[in-house]
Amino acid sequence: MLQVLQLNFKKTIRFLHLWLGLISGLVVFILGLSGSIYAFADELKEWLYQDRLRVEIPAGASRLPLSKLLPIAEEAMGKERKISRGELSQAPGRTYMFRAMKLNRNAFGYWNYYEYYHKVYLNPYTGQVVYKENAKKEFFTVVLALHMNLLMGDNVGHFIVQWSVVCFVILLISGLVLWWPKNWKRKQLKKSFSIKWGAKFKRLNYDLHNVSGFYSLLILMVIALTGLMWSFELTTEKKSKVLSDTTKMAGAMPADRILDQALKASPETAYFLYNFPAAKSGTVNVSAYQSDMNLYDRVQYRFDRYSGTLLQKGLEFNKQPLGTQLISMNYDLHTGSALGLTGKVLAFLAGLVAAALPVTGFLIWWKKGKKQI
Template identity: 85%
Template sequence: MLQVSHLNFKKIIRFLHLWLGLISGLVVFVLGLTGSIYAFADEIKEWIYKDRLYVEVPAGASHLPLSQLLPLAEQAMGKEHKISRGELSLEKGRTYMFRALKLNREAFGYWNYYDYYYKVYLNPYTGQVIYKENAKNEFFTVVLALHMNLLMGDRVGHFIVQWSVVCFVVLLLSGVVLWWPKKWKRKQLKKSFKVKWDAKFKRLNYDLHNVTGFYSFLILMIIALTGLMWSFELTTEKKSKVFSDTTRMVDVMPADRILDQALKASPETAYFLYNFPAAKSGTVNVSAYQSEMNLYDKVQYRFDRYSGALLQKGLEFNKQALGSRLISMNYDLHTGSVLGLTGKVLAFFAGLVAAALPLTGFLIWWKKGKK
């Protein structure tokens, strides 16, 4: 009775593994491939976009006040494109980048999803416009959109990606069950842990699916679960109950005062993300990133957009509770950057394995079907 039950269980798992794989395989292939491409996006951008990211520093020069640079960025952007964020690096010789982004989350298709998406790079020492980029056409922007919503927009594409990743998690778990050796003897273990590279195609394909799937199981599970955390908005911050004082409305935002306060509070900052409020009662949200690579190591500030007064300061990473730390680390766990360059390499190869698993799995099924 026990033997029959065991066989029935394996049969159900195999059936589930097969059909979930066939349903989600193409999407998983795209996600794995684009994830691998995007793994070293920052490093590649440093190389191919060097002319817009770096400038020569004039002797004895220092950064111009943000209040002087912002109007220049706005002029370059045009009145019809409202700046929503500034990326202000403290690295010597690095440009400031200002972004204007407007999305249509209800739209279908990549080109309809972005109403506009522009970036302006300024020399922070002279105010010169170094480059204006239509980011909607930029290669890594397209790769990221393909990874997040298959170029279909949030309403359709995000839904497909979300539930394909849920299928992928079940596939990983069921795959381990199917991989599990019947007997933990040397001959059986050799088949389960080692690819027979000199075997015929059918056996080699099976080993590539079975063995590489097992070795990458933990990394792929972390990537998949952190992706789902994002997808189901489990990492999204609660809306702040802090607002700017609209009774003190003025025409000019005290940008210099705000940035100066953030710098004094976080003097070791690598770069600031300076988010401009959309609503009249909104706050200026400044994130002080302490590392170029790790996004979790940051301090967040909220300032009154009219007076520049500090309204709220977030906890440093090492002072947060364990649950908050894990949420803060979600992106870095997803991309592997939590382990630095080593983690990114692991994420890169894990993405390739994720892309290969649907192909090798399909071939296993196809060969069995033809037989």
């Protein structure tokens, strides 16, 4: 009786694994491949985009005040595009980047989703416009959009990606059940844990699917679950109730004072993300990233946009509760950067395995599994 139940259970798992794989396989292939490409996006940009990221420092020069650089960036961007963020690197010889982006979240298709997305790179020592970029056409922006919503926009693409990843998590679990050795004798274990490279195509393909899937399961599970954390907005921070004092609206935004306070509070910052408020009562949100690689190691500040008064300071990463730390690390766990370069390599390889699993799985079904339907 027990043996019959086990056989029925295995048959049900195999059926579930097959159909979920057929339903989500193409999307998983795209996500795995695009994720692998994007894994080293920062490093590739450093190599490919030196013309816009680096400048020579004039002898004896220091960075110009932000209040002098902003009008230059705004003029270069054009009146029809409002700057929403500045990326202000504190490394010597690095440009400041300002971006203007407007999304239509209800639109279908990549080109409709981004109404515009432009970046302006400035030499912070001279104020010279180094480069103007239509980021909508930039390669890594397209790859990221492919990874996040299949170039279809949020309403359709995000939905497909979200539930395909749910299917992928179930596939990983059901795959482990199907992989599990019938017994733990040496011959069976060798078959389960090693790829027979000299075998014929059918056996080699089977081993590539099962063995590579097993070895990458833990990494793929972390990547999938952290992706779902985003997808279901479980990492979204609650909107702060702190607001700017609109009775002090007269005068320009005290950008220099705000940046100076943030720099004094976080003197070891690698770069600042300076977010400009859209609403009149909105605050200037400044994130001080302590590392170029890890996004979790940051301190967040909120300033009154009119007076420059510090309204709120977030906790440093090492002072946050464990649960908050895990949420803060979600992106770094997803990309592997939480473990530095080694983690990125693992994420890159895992992405390739994820892309290969639907292909090898489809070939197993095509050669043998069709008769099971």
